[in-house]
Amino acid sequence: MTQMIKNKTKEQGMTLIVKTVTRLVINVVFLYGIYIVLQSHTSPGGGFAGGVIIALSFILLMLAFGKDAVLKKLNRSKAIFIMSLAAVIFLFISIMGFITDQHRIETIPFSDIAGAFMVGMGLFVIFWALIRSTEGKE
Amino acid sequence: MSLYFLCFILFCVGLYCLLRKRNIIKIIIGLGIIEYSVNMFLILIGYRTNGRAPIFARNQEISNMVDPLPQALCLTTIVIGLSITLLVVGLAVRIYEKYGTFDITKIRRLKG
Amino acid sequence: MELHLILIFMICASIVAVRTKDLISSVIALSAAGLGLCLAFLILKAPNLAMTQLVVEILCVIVLIRGTINKDLPLVKDGRWLFNTVSTLVFIALFLTLIFLVLKELPRFGEPLMRVSGEYIANGFKKTGSANLVSAITLRFRGYDALGEVAILFAAAIGVLAITRRKGRLHDSNDKK
Known part of the structure; x- marks a missing residue:
């Protein structure tokens, strides 16, 4: 079994069935992640779960079509830039509790969105680093 | 009380795996089992019999909610467990690259 | 059940x-x-x-x-079987005795101590405007928990990037020469 999977990863992506199903499903997965982030203050969900679902949609693309297809759209430095910017925005929203009267401002959706960007891009970068480290040797 | 005790038995299985096994992937699995048991224990402490989920509805009469504070702490715990797992997997992959084995007793020499 | x-x-x-x-x-x-x-x-x-x-x-x-x-699976043969097993069992027995001492002091199952979160439940919706109480607690009442969570995830991302780097910068410049 491991031999089979090794062959598949070498030829840049999986079979035609996986690619077709991924093309059909990937938009719905991404949209579901955004939905979970945006409705988290009224029903179950949250910034973290939504961010992980967004990262999983990128990971699905990366597993089905190979590494280069995703990195063409979202390269590494852009992902790290978005991650750091979202972390700084989250820090700013948290520090605003010192400065202003926080009860007047509705901050929960903003911190959810910033956390989702941070988590999604961070997990994408981590997975990309692990894949690069395991594949580079052969 | 018996639920607490089963939870601690789960913790003991994870502790055995963590202390006894010598494969790095098995050690990561032991860490995961311990994390599951701790999360379960936190939520078990906050449960109230016949309670309802801590989400306000439009027209509710009963206010018999379960304790929301352990759930908030447990959310943080899950995130930290995920971060630890990813970091340790990165370390394990790196160690395999350097030494060619997962056995922790064979990793003795310093390789530059 | x-x-x-x-x-x-x-x-x-x-x-x-x-x-x-x-x-x-x-x-x-x-x-x-x-x-x-x-x-x-x-x-x-x-x-x-x-x-x-x-x-x-x-x-x-x-x-x-x-x-x-x-990865191939290395067949790990255990050396010092007796010592390892006995020390592991000693640790587990120690843990179980400590747990047995603590177990009487815990609140019983189904009756939590609601000393802190009673206040959250009573006027959580009024103060935060969020119907989901768990989200309100993590992001509003205990907002610095969420900040620490994001900081830990950021540190993990930076750590994985640093650990799995192929070559150091010094090596690169040496190779070019």
Whole structure:
């Protein structure tokens, strides 16, 4: 079994069935992640779960079509830039509790969105680093 | 009380795996089992019999909610467990690259 | 009753995960234990945590299989069998005695101490405007918990990037010469 999977990863992506199903499903997965982030203050969900679902949609693309297809759209430095910017925005929203009267401002959706960007891009970068480290040797 | 005790038995299985096994992937699995048991224990402490989920509805009469504070702490715990797992997997992959084995007793020499 | 069944299922899955020789089946048994935990969260009225646990479980399985799939399985033969087993059992016995001392002081199952969170429940909706109390607590009442969580994830991302780097900068410049 491991031999089979090794062959598949070498030829840049999986079979035609996986690619077709991924093309059909990937938009719905991404949209579901955004939905979970945006409705988290009224029903179950949250910034973290939504961010992980967004990262999983990128990971699905990366597993089905190979590494280069995703990195063409979202390269590494852009992902790290978005991650750091979202972390700084989250820090700013948290520090605003010192400065202003926080009860007047509705901050929960903003911190959810910033956390989702941070988590999604961070997990994408981590997975990309692990894949690069395991594949580079052969 | 018996639920607490089963939870601690789960913790003991994870502790055995963590202390006894010598494969790095098995050690990561032991860490995961311990994390599951701790999360379960936190939520078990906050449960109230016949309670309802801590989400306000439009027209509710009963206010018999379960304790929301352990759930908030447990959310943080899950995130930290995920971060630890990813970091340790990165370390394990790196160690395999350097030494060619997962056995922790064979990793003795310093390789530059 | 169903909680007992789920916990016993989780214990069995963990024992299978500990005992099997094959690494991939071990990872899959671990994920079965995680799905049992997700079901237990649903029964214990924590839908937020159930969703998060399900998603995190899938990510963990993908990463662990990706980490183990290309590796051969080294057959680990245990040396010093007696010493290792006895020391492990001593640790477990110590843990169980400490737990037995503590177990009387815990609140009984089904009757939590609501000293802090009574205030959150009473006027959480008025103060935050968020119907989901768990989200309100993590992001508003205890907002610095969420800040620390994001900081830890950021540190993990930076750490993985630094650990899995191919070559140092010094090596690169040496190779060019």
